[in-house]
Amino acid sequence: MKTAFITGATSGIGKATATLLAKNNYRIIICGRRADVLEDVKTELSEQTEVYTLCFDQRNRTDVENAVNSLPQDWQDIDVLINNAGNAHGLDTLADGDVDDWDAMLDGNVKGLLYVSKQIMPIMQQQKSGHIVNISSVAARQTYTNGVVYCASKKAVDVISDGMRLELTEFGIKVTNIQPGLVETDFSKIRFKGDAERASTVYQGYKALEPVDIADAILYCISTPAHVAISDLTVYPSAQSEPRTVYKNL
Template sequence: MNKTKKVALITGATSGIGHATAFEFAKQGIDLVLCGRRLNRLETIQKVLSKLINVHILNFDVRDKQETFKAIESLPDKFRRIDILINNAGNAHGLDSIDEGSLEDWDAMMDINVKGLLYVSRAIIPGMTARKSGQIINIGSSAGKEVYPKGNVYCGSKHAVLAITEGMRIDLNTYGIKVGAINPGLVETEFSKVRFKGDKIANTVYQGYKALQPEDVAEVIYFAVSRPAHVNIADVLMFCTAQASSTIVNKE
């Protein structure tokens, strides 16, 4: 007899690390709730992965508190038990000195990276505490471990993710809920196009070396969720071989 399949909810599932994690989890037989702002992409992923596992999609923006709670409350019965929460939705906007930073960029980063993570977590955690089981993985960044020039608010948001992760692990300890963070360095995704707002510099960010690929991070995330019940991967910092820190990258 097979055990009941686990259900994982992944935010930011339409591209990059979230997209790769959805495919990795599906390959491993985990049912999915995929969340994102781009409905057409969600539907495309659902069509492909439904051949392997059960998939439900939720189309909302994590920045919108009411829509977040409404979307998660709408889950059908067979998807309501969220065993694994992957808080992946996040972004970076601009690379400006603090004295020239855009208030709109600051709002976007804090609203998605910090408040969005909190809204989704708050909607999911009560079910986990009631069952006294579950696992939460927050996707942080090497920017949560160190601060680099012109990284100010983005680095601040990712430092907050790590602090919140540690707070979650402490507060949820008595419920037997696993909490951890996966913190990648340079990953070749759409991230830089968003950060540099389509500027030509975005096309050069990953040139001259082999950056991490989304699939690399997805494999580490799956490793974390597939450990025995007594093992919690609390914190991972991962770089590509060419990267030594946020500012040191060995390029050809």
């Protein structure tokens, strides 16, 4: 049975992916910042498979190192890493931007992904096998106003994915970069700083992607034959033609 390590597994795409992999004969290491929610997810998924929880904030390098190093011996052989955790904060122009928002996005989306990957990549190199899935965004494909730093952080994920592929392929490690379009999660609520009513308008008038749609894509990518590697995958809802354009009432 393979073991998957999933960051941001307490909600949205991360939880949907953990749920789907649990149903498909994977052991799951679920990671997040909320211990109580992690335990709830563990209880739910333990009906399907073995589950281990790690509670840490991936923006804190020491917390990441301590968490991964705390894994029991029988959980240290990690076959799949899914770098899902990330965030978006605010919709200000660069001139009016909140520097704390910038730090949160760059620390979580870029540095946090690197911190986690740095702990897992040597394990896979030693095994000479593994698969890393990084969750980027269509925001990496087209910069838009009032979201420049978020777009930059996701463009960095694209570049890091390319670099991982260059450095890890010789070890038998696959790297997949997935760029989701609009997915109906708590993402917009966080971006709008808890304004649920405003966040809900983002998904009105059309059918957005659901977290399970991206989970399905992840499962497909990590289930290909050994000689097949999906390097990049962009997934839009059918009503979205590019990052800034959504046709409603289709």
